[in-house]
Amino acid sequence: MSNAMYNKMWHQTQEALNSLLDKESQNIMESQSNQVFIFQMLATFYIKYVQIFRNLENVYDQIVHPQKRILIRKILDGVMGRVLELKNEMVELELMEFHYFDDILQDLKLAPQQLDIPIPKYFLKEKLEVIKGREKILAQILANTGLDIPEKKYTVKGIPLEEAVKLIQIAERARQxxxxxxxxxxxxxxxxxxxxxxxxxxxxxxxxxxxxxIQKVWRGFHQRMKTEKQREEEMIFLGM
Known part of the structure; x- marks a missing residue:
């Protein structure tokens, strides 16, 4: 997608986040004691924050404007923190870590896959050196303890050009x-x-x-019966 498309996505995500923050502030002012209502409210906020997080993560990964990236990164970190807070509140409310969002997803017209929380790409990019260092340390520990698995080296056997051409021809004929x-x-x-x-x-x-x-036969039969009945009535009327 183009840069304009991601800018549009960024503005739409901003509007969705502002609207969600307004709704949160309104619901905080209205204290509720119904546990089911509270869970529905928290779950709805959680799902919407996850959608905002997914959009922000895509925008941050694609936008190259440095000032925008700084701002988006701060908002992205804040949204991730809010997602964790909502998850913790739902766990404390229901005393379980798994929650059912089927009815809410249906109301919001979302698929269950849209609740997946991907690992932000910048996590891997920024921690690449740290990850490589950990892999080296782990490999060194395994080597010292004798638990390292030696890499198998496979030898590639060369074939003559004519045989390679024949193999390609066979594969192409099979495809055709x-x-x-x-x-x-x-x-x-x-x-x-x-x-x-x-x-x-x-x-x-x-x-x-x-x-x-069938209609013709039936109509003919019905008309003949009607005519015969009329004739009998006429003969009776004439006294014959």
Whole structure:
């Protein structure tokens, strides 16, 4: 995405954060004693802060403006701290570390995957030297204790150019064969669907013709019976 897109995301995240802070201040003023209501409120704030954190992390990773990066980093650290505070409050409220957010996610139209908290990329970038140092120390300890696993070196056997060309040709022909088979399968399925549609259409036409024929026969029979009844009534009326 372009820099303008991340700037837009940054402004949208700012607005969402300001709105969330206003809602938090309002709910703090309104003290509640209902435990279920309090948990719903904390869980909603937690989910929204996680979404803000994910957006801020992406923005901080992509924006190159130094002043903006300093500001975003401070806000990002604050949001991470607030996420931890809300998590701690929910744990103290329910006395458990696992919480069910199904109904809240459904109300917010979010997927469970959107609750995943990724490791910020700058953690790894800034701590890269520290991580490498730890790996060296660990490797040295394993080497001193004799627990290190020697790396297996695999030898690559060279092949003649003609054999390599043949292998490439075989792989390419196999790929083309798979594509051709897939193409023929699609054609077969299209023809099969067209045939089935035609058969069903003919059945529908035949059924319609049968209905019309039955209607004609029934109407003729009904009219003959009606005419015969009228004739009998007329003969009775005439005294014949």
């Amino acid at each position: 064969g798979r594509l051709r088979a897939m193409f023929m399968k699609q054609i077969f399925l299209q023809e099969y669907r067209a045939k089935q549609t035609k058969i069903l259409g003919e059945k529908v036409v035949d059924m319609g013709a049968a209905v019309l024929q």
